[in-house]
Amino acid sequence: MNVDRMVMAVAGAMVLASVTLAYLFSPWWMALAAFVGANMLQASFTGFCPLALILKRIGVRPGSAF
Numbered sequence: 001m002n003v004d005r006m007v008m009a010v011a012g013a014m015v016l017a018s019v020t021l022a023y024l025f026s027p028w029w030m031a032l033a034a035f036v037g038a039n040m041l042q043a044s045f046t047g048f049c050p051l052a053l054i055l056k057r058i059g060v061r062p063g064s065a066f
Contacts, residue, residue, distance in 0.1 A: 003055045004063030010051060011036050 001009075014036045021029035043049040047065075056062060 002061045002063035003052050004065045006055050006060055007049055007051050007065075011040055 015033045018029050018031075018033035018036070021032075039049070043052075
């Protein structure tokens with residue numbers, strides 16, 4: 001799995017976890033989903049993704065987007 005797919009997998013897992021936690025505990029957990037969405041939006045414009053940098057440093061195979 002390359003960096004691009006790992007970033008999308010982590011983002012998707014975070015959004016699903018946020019929705020689940022919001023349903024079970026508190027609607028404030030939707031703030032996590034909003035943060036993930038905002039980060040994905042800024043990464044699409046700037047090409048800068050903190051998670052992609054971390055994954056590259058630990059040796060995950062690079063992808064074409066990051």
